[in-house]
Amino acid sequence: MYQKEVFKELMYQFVSGEISLEGKAQLLKMIDDPQYEDDLDFILRENYERIGPVKANPESTQQFIQSLTKKINTINDQVAEEADSTLFNWKKLVVAASIVLVMGLGYVAFNRNKVSTAIANIDKNVIMPGRSGAILTLGDGSQIVLDSVANGVLANQSNTAVAKKDGEIIYTEGSNARGVINKMMTPRGRQFKLELSDGTKVWLNASSSISFPTAFAANERKVSIVGEVYFEVAKDKHRPFKVTVNDVEVQVLGTHFNVNGYDDEGEIKTSLIEGSILVGKKDQKVLLKPGQQANIKKSGGVKVKALDNFDEVLAWKNGMFHFDNASLETVLRQISRWYDVDVVMDKGVVSRNFEGEINRDLELSQVLKILEGNNVHFKIEGKILKVMP
Template sequence: MPTDEHSLMDHAFEENIAQLLHRQLTGEVLSAAEQQELEAWKNKSVHNAALLQKINDEASIHQLLQTWHNIDRNRAQNKVRFLAMLQPPVVRQPRLRLLRSKIFRYAAAATLLIGIATFYWQQQHPNKPAVAFRETAPIAPGKEGAILTLADGSQMVLDSAGNGLVANQNGTRIMLQNGQLAYNAGGGTSGTIAFNTVSTPKGRQFKLILPDGTSVWLNAASAITYPTAFNGHERTITLQGEAYFEVATNDKAPFKVTAGEATTIEVLGTSFNVNAYTNENNIRTTLLSGAVRIKAYQQTVTLKPAQQAAVKPSTAQLVVHNAVNTDQVLAWKNGLFNFENASLDEVMRQLERWYDIEVVYEKGIPPTRFGGEINKQNTLQDVLQILEGSNVHFQLQGRKLIVMP
């Protein structure tokens, strides 16, 4: 254990490094002595070296800032579209613009220095256990990608496939363009129905357009099964995991989602989110626009925008929640973790799916609740550093994350 004197010296050293990193990121030229001090700090640990590399990589900073801008733009557009359904005469489209470069650079500085801020917190709480994940190789966030399973059982990894024709199923051409799967209907074989499945492993998410024009965003560790052509009087698909739907309108063929053993969601044309992971307590359907009808365990409800139906298989109950925070529900789609009022186990399940890790609890699940949002493009270690501010501690062994009291 270091002495108190050494701890104070380390604290002063790290505080000075934080100032140097901030000055460098905001465009100041450092002296030779200051650059030498940064180099010595970089050589202290793998985490320090990775952080400095982020700051010095102009392309990485630009990509991070563009990601933040896209997140803000998507959230603003989703909110405008939702409010327009409620009060069409009042809502005006907001102007969306990039913040000035200087402001972006300060925001990036704040994000990249989170690790040092966490160090300050630890210095003020000397009795807490030391963090046991900073020296491990960074675990990267998830990315776009999925596996396509064709009707004959053959599989294709879509995140490694190039643009163009992927397959032909009963006359329907399956195309991949810029990471998005789409179906071009053709003359299918009469009386023959072919089903495809798109599944996302942990650490992947994906967008596809179904043969009827419905857009689907799949969250990590999810799967959707559907016919390659909708020829009947209804459009039925099966979902495991989580997905956001923007359904193509067809009054003659209702769109139906089967989730779990007893839940069916029926719509005509609308946008909604379904969370049906098997390790969650409820199957949650959240409506953004239009109307959906939920059927489960001999119960039926019709949702209005901003309502959520929660089906609990363990008790065969169906409950409706009003005035749901749709920003929180759609955070995953818009590049964010939204942990507002989330329990520790809820947070850990999201991290398991996005970073492809296993979470274990050393002594049960602490009764901790969180708040706020975190960019999903952070490494796992960056996210853990933020979460430690709520007095939870972690040990990372490979891809196993141990939660300690």
């Protein structure tokens, strides 16, 4: 692994709370090296709100503390002259100091007025887009934070190997494997890819989860989901593949389809891209053909409609927001999940519809500027997104 990748890995382990004592020591040696400055800048921006001090051992960090203090004391009056570019450098130093706190300082006092002034003026409205990450719960209840773990075998679940490779989790079934239920969950602001032991590929959108056996039974393959998940099911005519979301079941042999079953949506939408599926509740099921979508209201009833294209359905998987006459409420729910913000709508805001595409890798403020072209206004306060008329 390249050294920059090692540095990023250690930083994400630190932020997620998974870093080892050895990792802390290695990170302290690397964090002040100029070659890692861009990566440090990005990760601190992305995780600024999550970093905070805890008790630890001060001895292991004394050398880094001295280096950091020297750097702070030698910064000159360019702060005032280069506010836009320098404020985050001050922020970076302060957050770096909080890393020291977490890794072993205990207490650091900053007496320079410029630091206090810079901190007071930091733009706290920078909210970065979501990224790859998830939490995997194994059969024994132990959890692995997948945001930052390195490639390699992570666990063995009753003769089924669980490994991370190139940003996804892959289950490989061994001889005499026994099915144990695992669960993958993506918080808001995260998405992840998974390959089940039968070869089925699964993509989880933000704020979603899937529960599945590490090895499938001889007569069927069954998983349950929450939120939005895209499947490319491995063909196996002897073992139908079944997906349950609430009381709705999707049954397939081998196909590509997307299920949107978020709890805060009014209906469960199942869109078929390839193959055929049987979808519905026990008393009412329909057979879908490619290009069709089944809309199942939670109160009951199944409605099938034809899709002109799959741009809106698969936009999240392809790194986009795609709005096709989407209501303001629909747009805001997607933003809330991807940017991990809570939405508060003022009285007097009139719902309107949105058309077009926006990249999901933009900062939240950039997305909001685009949406404000439709006569709606936004204000970010910490993790609260206020919507105003």
